[in-house]
């Protein structure tokens with residue numbers, strides 16, 4: 005008796021562990037993080053620029069400050085590259101329109117639910133357009 009119940013619970017748990025639309029959320033999360041980092045990079049560049057300018061104006065040098073800012077910028081660029089790589093890796097998968105699970109690119113049908121897969125890679129690549137449906141719903 006008890007054993008069957010345990011099995012049911014285990015199965016239920018496993019079903020829940022396989023998130024249905026997790027992948028889609030993951031990509032938009034990564035994109036959000038990426039745009040945050042892009043904003044941060046702009047701020048860093050601006051700070052670097054204004055720091056250099058005021059050093060020139062006031063005739064002093066704070067190389068440590070410049071070093072630190074450059075380091076931050078390098079870190080930021082690395083992070084952005086990593087995020088872009090992660091987004092690209094996710095996008096390379098064929099995403100099931102029905103259950104949202106990711107399948108290998110060459111799959112025709114979803115290995116989870118058997119629906120026909122849309123091929124994301126057939127869409128024209130995004131060329132970093134800044135006007136990416138920026139419908140601010142806040």
Ligand SMILES: [Zn+2]
Nearest residue numbers: 100103114117
């Ligand atoms: Zn599916």
